[in-house]
Amino acid sequence: MARLIVIGNGMAGHRLVDTLTRADTGRAWQVTVIGEEPRPAYDRVALSSYFDGASEDDLLLGDLSDRADQRLAERVRAIDRERRTVTTDAGTTLGYDALVLATGSTPFIPPVPGADLPGCHPYRTIEDLEAITASARGAATGAVIGGGLLGLEAANALRLLGLDTHVVELAGHLMPAQVDQGAGALLARMVADLGVTAHTGTATSAVTAGPDGRASGLDLGDKVLPADVVVFSAGIRPRDDLARRAGLELGPRGGAAVDDACRTSDPHIYAVGECASHDGTVYGLVAPANAMADTAADRLLGGTASFTGADTSTKLKLMGVDVASFGDAHGRSEPGALDVVVNDAASRRYAKLVVSDDATRLLGGVLVGDASAYGTLRALVGRELPGDPLELISPASSGAGAGAAALPEDAQICSCNAVTKGDIGAAIGEGACDVPGLKKATCAGTSCGSCVPMLKTLLADAGVEQSKALCEHFAHSRADLMEIVRATGTTTFSELIARHGTGRGCDVCKPAVASILASLGNGHILAGEQAGLQDTNDHFLANMQRNGTYSVVPRIPGGEITPERLIVIGEVAREFGLYTKITGAQRIDLLGARVEQLPAVWARLVDAGFESGHAYGKALRTVKSCVGSTWCRYGVQDSVTMAIDLELRYRGLRSPHKLKGAVSGCARECAEARGKDFGVIATDKGWNLYVGGNGGFTPRHAELLASDLDSATLVRYLDRFLMYYIRTADRLQRTAAWIESLDGGLERLREVVVDDALGIAADLEADMAAHIDGYADEWRGVLEDPDKLARFVSFANAPDTPDPTISFDTVRDQPVPSAPVPLGMPRPANAAPAATAVEA
Amino acid sequence: MSVLTTQTPAAADAWTAVCPSALLAAERGTAALLPGGEQAAVFRTAAGELYAVSNIDPFTGAAVIARGITGDRAGEPTVASPLLKHVFSLRTGLPLDGEGPGLATYPVRERDGQVEVGTADGTADGTGGGRL
Numbered sequence A: 001m002a003r004l005i006v007i008g009n010g011m012a013g014h015r016l017v018d019t020l021t022r023a024d025t026g027r028a029w030q031v032t033v034i035g036e037e038p039r040p041a042y043d044r045v046a047l048s049s050y051f052d053g054a055s056e057d058d059l060l061l062g063d064l065s066d067r068a069d070q071r072l073a074e075r076v077r078a079i080d081r082e083r084r085t086v087t088t089d090a091g092t093t094l095g096y097d098a099l100v101l102a103t104g105s106t107p108f109i110p111p112v113p114g115a116d117l118p119g120c121h122p123y124r125t126i127e128d129l130e131a132i133t134a135s136a137r138g139a140a141t142g143a144v145i146g147g148g149l150l151g152l153e154a155a156n157a158l159r160l161l162g163l164d165t166h167v168v169e170l171a172g173h174l175m176p177a178q179v180d181q182g183a184g185a186l187l188a189r190m191v192a193d194l195g196v197t198a199h200t201g202t203a204t205s206a207v208t209a210g211p212d213g214r215a216s217g218l219d220l221g222d223k224v225l226p227a228d229v230v231v232f233s234a235g236i237r238p239r240d241d242l243a244r245r246a247g248l249e250l251g252p253r254g255g256a257a258v259d260d261a262c263r264t265s266d267p268h269i270y271a272v273g274e275c276a277s278h279d280g281t282v283y284g285l286v287a288p289a290n291a292m293a294d295t296a297a298d299r300l301l302g303g304t305a306s307f308t309g310a311d312t313s314t315k316l317k318l319m320g321v322d323v324a325s326f327g328d329a330h331g332r333s334e335p336g337a338l339d340v341v342v343n344d345a346a347s348r349r350y351a352k353l354v355v356s357d358d359a360t361r362l363l364g365g366v367l368v369g370d371a372s373a374y375g376t377l378r379a380l381v382g383r384e385l386p387g388d389p390l391e392l393i394s395p396a397s398s399g400a401g402a403g404a405a406a407l408p409e410d411a412q413i414c415s416c417n418a419v420t421k422g423d424i425g426a427a428i429g430e431g432a433c434d435v436p437g438l439k440k441a442t443c444a445g446t447s448c449g450s451c452v453p454m455l456k457t458l459l460a461d462a463g464v465e466q467s468k469a470l471c472e473h474f475a476h477s478r479a480d481l482m483e484i485v486r487a488t489g490t491t492t493f494s495e496l497i498a499r500h501g502t503g504r505g506c507d508v509c510k511p512a513v514a515s516i517l518a519s520l521g522n523g524h525i526l527a528g529e530q531a532g533l534q535d536t537n538d539h540f541l542a543n544m545q546r547n548g549t550y551s552v553v554p555r556i557p558g559g560e561i562t563p564e565r566l567i568v569i570g571e572v573a574r575e576f577g578l579y580t581k582i583t584g585a586q587r588i589d590l591l592g593a594r595v596e597q598l599p600a601v602w603a604r605l606v607d608a609g610f611e612s613g614h615a616y617g618k619a620l621r622t623v624k625s626c627v628g629s630t631w632c633r634y635g636v637q638d639s640v641t642m643a644i645d646l647e648l649r650y651r652g653l654r655s656p657h658k659l660k661g662a663v664s665g666c667a668r669e670c671a672e673a674r675g676k677d678f679g680v681i682a683t684d685k686g687w688n689l690y691v692g693g694n695g696g697f698t699p700r701h702a703e704l705l706a707s708d709l710d711s712a713t714l715v716r717y718l719d720r721f722l723m724y725y726i727r728t729a730d731r732l733q734r735t736a737a738w739i740e741s742l743d744g745g746l747e748r749l750r751e752v753v754v755d756d757a758l759g760i761a762a763d764l765e766a767d768m769a770a771h772i773d774g775y776a777d778e779w780r781g782v783l784e785d786p787d788k789l790a791r792f793v794s795f796a797n798a799p800d801t802p803d804p805t806i807s808f809d810t811v812r813d814q815p816v817p818s819a820p821v822p823l824g825m826p827r828p829a830n831a832a833p834a835a836t837a838v839e840a
Numbered sequence B: 001m002s003v004l005t006t007q008t009p010a011a012a013d014a015w016t017a018v019c020p021s022a023l024l025a026a027e028r029g030t031a032a033l034l035p036g037g038e039q040a041a042v043f044r045t046a047a048g049e050l051y052a053v054s055n056i057d058p059f060t061g062a063a064v065i066a067r068g069i070t071g072d073r074a075g076e077p078t079v080a081s082p083l084l085k086h087v088f089s090l091r092t093g094l095p096l097d098g099e100g101p102g103l104a105t106y107p108v109r110e111r112d113g114q115v116e117v118g119t120a121d122g123t124a125d126g127t128g129g130g131r132l
Ligand SMILES: Cc1cc2nc3c(=O)[nH]c(=O)nc-3n(C[C@H](O)[C@H](O)[C@H](O)COP(=O)(O)OP(=O)(O)OC[C@H]3O[C@@H](n4cnc5c(N)ncnc54)[C@H](O)[C@@H]3O)c2cc1C
Pocket: A007, A008, A009, A010, A011, A012, A013, A034, A035, A036, A037, A044, A045, A046, A047, A048, A074, A075, A076, A077, A102, A103, A104, A105, A123, A124, A125, A150, A153, A239, A242, A272, A273, A274, A275, A283, A284, A285, A286, A287, A289, A316
């Protein structure tokens, strides 16, 4: 086997090794990757999501350790081209038959005095982000030098860290590489809305130091801008020092010069990614880096692939602002190129198309504020325009004129993976009927995801309808049924199914409708016909366990409990022979109660002041808390009081799936709030609200919805968030999946909840107020009503005879269900009911 | 594979009273203890039909079928076990989600304002259900 060494374990290096080892079925190459960073390759493009709660693991790219020898935390110091060896800082020398440079780039730090003070950081690696987080602790102000794409990402990060944030850009407007003056001006206005101040056309002459020797501000010539944390994002420089010292040819602006095969001036050495210069260009984007890696991999395996330059179109969402540029956004590719511009500052929308001098061909463009036409427009670059260019970007017809139907078959829909409209059509023809199906069949939409709306349009254009039917009895989705019930004031299932469904219902639609009726406040869930709809857990207000017994979980708001109540729980468990366990949600589970015991158990608990904990329902479960500022030396807010307030506010709230919340008293996050549907984390100034987290099968971290809220605003946003979820989510859809399914995701949610974009905030708050007013403890309701109590019997004809199939063994001094009865072999009918033994 | 009988039993040797007719709510089950210790789950559909099947969920061995949700599959009356949500025909006891054990069925009738379940020599009819 020939030896391949890859220097640099970043995005391009990873891609190369991945592509090569997948295609190298004949095992021609033995691959060694040497990377300076202390961890396996990660997704640098998604780096900023670290501040939105992504963990290091979330960022990691696919594991290659079984396909290549990885040497981490090791730097290559020199290349000996004659001997074909590389030497690392660990003193190791390794021989190669082929070498790939994938060393990326370093952030450019402008040579201003003070740039090396503590508190000054680049923004490129996980370590950088950790260092920035550490510097931000106790800091009040932050500044980013450089107002490009990365600079704005960094500014957002500082904002999320709670700093008063400024961006200083030398050019006359923000994002000068991607957008024009008009778009840049609108961008500045939009980031200002979010509290970030942009200083354009401004040079930094020095970083000033405070008395503690740390960075304290930026000297802008005419004034000093306070800045405890300074982030440099003023461009990148290819890491070409190895290439230079090895005598390889360099590009005009640095970088190892490569040809279309991605080969350097030494035929045994390739260069890919940001350290390579192709045709005089160093690309600073991941798509060209991937394309170069694929090319070099193919060449190493004897192929003939070529890299001939790359599309630098980008679409991103920065601080909630859509920004896209595609093709030749500056009109530099053709003489006489014309601009067609719509600049609507009032509605925060800017769009520019660059067209050929006769206005028949699209050359490129810029979209700010609303980038929904990006997919279609990018696919049209270089082609004949389907109509009047102004039509394509005027809001009224946004997307309409540029509909997917207008695109030719060979137009690229997904440029990350080079999937054309024809490929998508073929996949639909072969039976792909939804977006996941298309992703699987074509890979479209699996990288940056910006073509997903186009995939939906193409599916719809092809007449593929995605069924939203709840079950065979209702052709409606849960959200549709919710609207029907709200609009018609329907209060019973039989009325609803008679008018809007067919048949008699089933275990899917009945509980779904029961939940809708309960969310809209229709009295006790066991009242009248509603009782028959409830899932068995709701029907008996307890969770059925594997042997047919139930668990009992009284509400313990915020996890705070007095010794007296704790003793009551212990006494009840002892008296009824129940197994006790502390749950993950800071309460106590009493297991093993038979159906006919439930009223007696609850009578004791209700007497002592307990209420139903709704552990059995698709409803608010708990709001967990840490001890917060009352006890903890780090706490900055009273997390316990907030958690209790929230739990009492939302107790009994029925929802499409279970709902969990938590409140932490400071950023150390001991309550694990980001693992909840709604998580509240205290800041110096108030509360940060996170939404969409969950544990379970596919754990998810909640994402930041709004920061530094006062308590009243926090509660208002939560009211809106929860009610909007209850109104529009699908059956059994948790908040994370629901947010993902919103057109526009978290941003859209923020528009609805924070900006009231739909004008329904007052309505949502009123619904929540009605819920709070109408709340009553469900168990008390049962105990006070003989009709409801009547169902809690073991047998209609032997109400006091315990179910003879239930028996318990003792494990660690507690009762547990006896091993399950083998299939088809019910316990002999005359066997002594062992349950009574436990009670005795 | 299990071979299950599909006919509703017609005759019974003994009848056990379950509850007064008025107390058997539509579309919700009731458990009854039969002589010999067997358990039946008795249902009345919204259309007024009566059904009785074994109360034992054959997949878990727990006596919980009476606490399942009723409904229909293309007109066939059903009950879903509350534990692992297997759906059975109330008419035949057969599982409706593919192969697997079903529920035994019992004759059921209303007489003198009482709902009654029948047993043949103390056993449920049918070879079905939890018995194979
Ligand atoms: C915050 C951020 C956001 C970004 N967002 C986007 C975006 O939205 N869209 C987009 O297209 N691009 C984006 N980029 C750019 C994108 O990440 C890069 O284009 C891509 O990572 C380039 O890959 P690379 O392998 O060339 O370099 P890198 O990923 O930087 O990898 C180079 C690796 O080589 C290692 N190395 C260097 N020298 C040596 C040596 N001598 N010995 C051993 N190892 C060495 C380095 O430590 C590094 O791990 C972003 C970048 C950042 C920092």
